Amino acid sequence: MGSEAVVVTGQAGNKFMFSGSDNGIAGNQVVTVANILGKRSIFEVSGHRHKLVRDVIFESKLPLITILLVALIALVFRFFRLKFSPLPGKKLPPGSFGFPLLGESLSFMRAQKQDRTDEWMQTRIDKYGPVFKTSLAGSKTVVLTGQAGNRFLFSGDDNGISYNQPGNVAKILGKYSLLEISGPKHKLIRGAISKFLNPESIQRYVEEMDSLVQKQLFKELAGKDSVKIVTSMKKINFNSNTGRGRVCKVLSNLIAIRKREMEEGIVDSQDNMISSLLVLRSENGEPLMEQEILDLFLSLIMASNDTTTVLLTHLVRLMSRDSEIYNKVLAEQNEVVEAKKGSDGKLTWNGIQMMKYTWRVTQEVMRFTPPLLGNFRQVTSDIHFDGFHIPKGWQLLWVASSTHMNKDIFEDPNKFDPSRFETSSKAAFPPYTYVPFGAGPRMCPGAEFVRAKILLVIHHLITKYQWTELIPNEPVTCDPLPYPAMGLPVKLYKRNGV
Numbered sequence: 001m002g003s004e005a006v007v008v009t010g011q012a013g014n015k016f017m018f019s020g021s022d023n024g025i026a027g028n029q030v031v032t033v034a035n036i037l038g039k040r041s042i043f044e045v046s047g048h049r050h051k052l053v054r055d056v057i058f059e060s061k062l063p064l065i066t067i068l069l070v071a072l073i074a075l076v077f078r079f080f081r082l083k084f085s086p087l088p089g090k091k092l093p094p095g096s097f098g099f100p101l102l103g104e105s106l107s108f109m110r111a112q113k114q115d116r117t118d119e120w121m122q123t124r125i126d127k128y129g130p131v132f133k134t135s136l137a138g139s140k141t142v143v144l145t146g147q148a149g150n151r152f153l154f155s156g157d158d159n160g161i162s163y164n165q166p167g168n169v170a171k172i173l174g175k176y177s178l179l180e181i182s183g184p185k186h187k188l189i190r191g192a193i194s195k196f197l198n199p200e201s202i203q204r205y206v207e208e209m210d211s212l213v214q215k216q217l218f219k220e221l222a223g224k225d226s227v228k229i230v231t232s233m234k235k236i237n238f239n240s241n242t243g244r245g246r247v248c249k250v251l252s253n254l255i256a257i258r259k260r261e262m263e264e265g266i267v268d269s270q271d272n273m274i275s276s277l278l279v280l281r282s283e284n285g286e287p288l289m290e291q292e293i294l295d296l297f298l299s300l301i302m303a304s305n306d307t308t309t310v311l312l313t314h315l316v317r318l319m320s321r322d323s324e325i326y327n328k329v330l331a332e333q334n335e336v337v338e339a340k341k342g343s344d345g346k347l348t349w350n351g352i353q354m355m356k357y358t359w360r361v362t363q364e365v366m367r368f369t370p371p372l373l374g375n376f377r378q379v380t381s382d383i384h385f386d387g388f389h390i391p392k393g394w395q396l397l398w399v400a401s402s403t404h405m406n407k408d409i410f411e412d413p414n415k416f417d418p419s420r421f422e423t424s425s426k427a428a429f430p431p432y433t434y435v436p437f438g439a440g441p442r443m444c445p446g447a448e449f450v451r452a453k454i455l456l457v458i459h460h461l462i463t464k465y466q467w468t469e470l471i472p473n474e475p476v477t478c479d480p481l482p483y484p485a486m487g488l489p490v491k492l493y494k495r496n497g498v
């Protein structure tokens, strides 16, 4: 332990050691033990004080178990005081770590369950300011809110801030998912994937997407007069009952098919995402392993399924509650139906571009209820923000509502008003303030795909069906995404002539 020592053994040695207290020999413990026990522990005090403490403990009439219990509690408190004590000389953000071990996790989880996360955040912002510390999921956490906090967090990728997800999420996604890789490899793979998710690509396969959406939607709703919207939307997005094992098998087969097709020259490497990943080479010329391609696809599926389901669910819920919005969306979609007559009944990219009002409603739904309320980052080296020191090993948390519901950014924020998106959101709101898809190098690459998907589903749903909620005022619960607690059961009515 960094000290020279003499080992004393035998009867004579023991006698010398045990009788020698305060006679040139002290009972003090090594530094780490002393730190934990505290400098007034019986092991650390000596002389008259040691005798006094010893008499109180051993001569008292208190049962030994009580004494041991008190000592144990003191030890645990001491341990956690040290563990959670601020670093000397460093200005840490204000805030509270809550209870030992649990931190503020329980109250945060309770707020999530009751859909009161915004309130939980706001109470702390009012008390401590836009940057505050807490302890969540067993980690010391700094919550960064507001435009400046968002900008710092979103731009800080690989700069003392890492995107790696908590252990359980990482396990599900696989270690090669886009969310787990960083640096040049992340840039390379993100670039390859994004090429297939940008508007130019979506334009090419919008008709194919449309026929798939129609097929899945009508298969799901056919013959039913009531459905749970959450379940139906999950099935339309991706059958959530399909486990990781089965998806991997299907993807493995697909990779083998693409490899063969490329060898036979049937498809070009830029025809589809799998082929383009198969020809991708890292800086040192290495191709991706099959496991990497599998994890990448799985992460795309996982990142898209729940978020898109939540968004569709909240749109359907809103339209069953607000007949004015429902009628305006329906009127716009009927215009698209008319326009389709000029293109053999097919929904084209132009049709998608006509759905401006529907998209504004969707944008406002995401402002009110962002499908992803926020996300964590890991601090990989000491960083500084707004005059505060944030030590390595802590985590950061960004929260969409901190800017979405800010009256200085969005006028009358509690009013549902799709018209605020009439000019392009980029021009209307300062950067890093409207963040349902995040921002910066880790911004959601699926944003354009989501737009096409949502508009296609709503187009077919509203032109064929009307619906009413079966549970009035069904509460929303975040687990961790904001879902209606009972899955939004609705009664379906087919429109005349369908």
Ligand code: HEM
Binding pocket: 163, 178, 179, 190, 197, 299, 300, 301, 303, 304, 305, 307, 308, 311, 370, 371, 372, 374, 375, 376, 435, 436, 437, 438, 439, 441, 442, 443, 444, 445, 446, 447, 449, 450
């Ligand atoms: C309504 C639907 C969606 C919402 C609200 C959403 C939201 C987000 C947000 C906020 C982030 C950034 C998280 C952060 O910075 O902490 C993100 C990242 C990501 N999203 Fe989405 N997403 C949606 C749909 C999709 C879809 C459809 C895909 C795939 C086609 C997708 C793939 C991804 C991936 C791969 C990342 C990680 C990007 C990276 O690390 O570079 N998302 N998403």
